[in-house]
Amino acid sequence: MKVLIVGAGFTGAVIARELANNGHVCHIIDQRDHIAGNCYTQRDKDTNIMEHIYGPHIFHTSDEEVWEYINNFGEFYPYINRVKTTYNGEVYSLPINLHTINQFYKKSFSPSQAKKWIEQIADNKIEEPKNFEEQALKFIGKDLYEAFFKGYTKKQWGCDPKKLPASILKRLPVRFNYDDNYFSHKYQGIPKDGYTSIIEKILEHENIKVQINTSFYKDMIKDYDHIVWTGKLDEWFDYSEGHLGYRTLDFIKYTEEGDYQGTAVMNYGNEKVPYTRISEHKYFTPWEKHEKTIYFKEYSRECGVDDIPYYPIRLVDDKTILEKYLQKAEREKNVTFAGRLGTYSYMDMDVTIKEALTLSKNILKKLDRI
Ligand SMILES: Cc1cc2nc3c(=O)[nH]c(=O)nc-3n(C[C@H](O)[C@H](O)[C@H](O)COP(=O)(O)OP(=O)(O)OC[C@H]3O[C@@H](n4cnc5c(N)ncnc54)[C@H](O)[C@@H]3O)c2cc1C
Structure with missing residues (x-):
């Protein structure tokens, strides 16, 4: 079968690979000029530091299947988020x-x-x-x-x-010991060659064709047996029920000699400091040595139409709109809505991969019935 996958982040890549492994032909497109979605990393030209372009990403999971899966496509070095x-x-x-x-x-x-x-x-x-x-x-x-x-x-x-x-805030957010490991999952790490390389390898398959700088348009549908949509849920329905609310982030980049803050992530609790945190990216690869440094001040604000949607807000109004879109999505038999944007939910990378693996099984069953 011919499948169009919109979005080349973790969700789209994992689904493409699973379908391709089962003999289906996948065409994966992304409107950006790169693959890997929000997990995109690239080496900074000036300093050679691995830069997490859409904000710092640390991989953590307790799921054996997901950990085994991701390790097939790249080498992870241990990293503890403090x-x-x-x-x-x-x-x-x-x-x-x-x-x-x-x-x-x-x-x-x-x-x-x-x-x-x-x-x-x-x-x-x-x-x-x-x-x-x-x-x-x-x-x-x-x-x-x-x-x-x-x-x-x-x-x-x-x-x-x-x-x-x-x-x-479901549980008491306090630990009565000196454990300052931010996550409590069994596995935690950062890929030695960054996330882009991992997604590149997931997509390396004779049945997968990747096309970047390509936005989806409705006329594409007629050429495919099934569509996997990892773009915004409301966008698929032309915002007919209104816009789902998101927060966006602005990252202001600085380059300096030496070190800036001596750690990867420093939050700022005072309201009068306009940014939420500063991340210094060479600290995400402590096994590398860099004379210079790059760091980013991170500002959060309401997401406008031309901004990148980062965090779904999911307050009462959004949930009412979401319910309407979910009912509409239910009726779209040849489209699978997937990923953080397609389901309007925040998902860490491990959850994203797990969901993509599960969804792939459902899609394979659907394709068998066509
Ligand atoms: C600031 C931040 C920090 C994070 N840190 C962590 C972390 O430390 N650890 C962790 O596990 N997770 C983290 N995450 C979560 C992680 O980013 C997600 O799990 C992951 O990106 C989800 O992948 P996805 O493929 O569903 O979505 P995305 O990565 O957003 O991919 C969707 C892709 O679809 C494309 N697209 C959308 N619409 C169209 C269209 N119409 N036409 C063509 N292409 C389209 C987009 O360009 C995008 O590339 C973080 C998220 C944020 C926002």
Whole structure:
């Protein structure tokens, strides 16, 4: 069968490969001038540092199938994501752990002492948290909430945390030990040659034709038996039910001699600092040596029509619109909606790959029935 796949990110590439392995002919297009979607990496011309063009990407998973799959297409070096944050001119360790609590309150608590302390400062009057702010106050109290969540969340989502659902913060966001590993998955790493090389290898198959600088137009449909759409869900339906809301990011790049901040990611908790974080990319490849450095200030704002959609907002209005599009999508028998844009959901790379592998099986069954 002939399949058109719109979007050459992880989703499109994995699906193309699975279908191609089963004898189908895949034509994969992308409107950008490169493959790999938002995971695109390339060496900076001036410094030779591996640059994560659409923001830093660290691979982490506990899924054996996904880890085995990705390792077929590139070599991963171990990497532990350790994030720091600056608040009121002081630097703290994240996620909030025993070190953070001891730094913040100038104490030397043991785990059990810290637990008791947090229980005392948490807002016990809140029984049923109605929003994100109340949930955070109930868990960690006002001081830690303001230092580590309030300003950052406001900048990231462009709204008061009182407007965000409590469900965002499901568990107590505190560790009562000195573990500052941002992720708790079994496997964590960065590909030695970047993500673009991995996706290039996934797409290296005689049944796959890749075409970049190519936007989808509806007339293409007639030449194919099936379409896999990893673009925006609302775009497929010409925005007939309205626009699904996204946040976009602006990255301002700086190049300097030596080091800038001594670590890969530094968050900024104060609301008056306009950016959310600074990432210094040579720290994502600690096995390489670079005399110069590149770093990026990251600013979050509402996504306009010509901006790159990064994070789905998924507030109440968006969910109402989403429901309408999902009903329409259900009726499109020859189209599979996939990936972060096609399903309007935030997905890490491991989840993206897992979903793409599962979807491929469904598509293969559909193609068998045609
Ligand atoms: C700032 C940021 C940091 C992240 N960090 C991490 C991390 O550390 N670890 C992690 O696991 N995940 C991370 N992610 C998530 C990761 O980026 C996604 O899991 C991944 O990009 C999803 O792949 P995708 O193929 O679904 O979407 P995309 O990568 O967005 O690919 C979709 C592609 O479709 C193309 N397209 C869309 N519409 C059309 C059209 N009409 N015609 C032609 N082409 C079209 C686009 O150009 C794009 O290339 C991060 C995401 C963001 C936003």
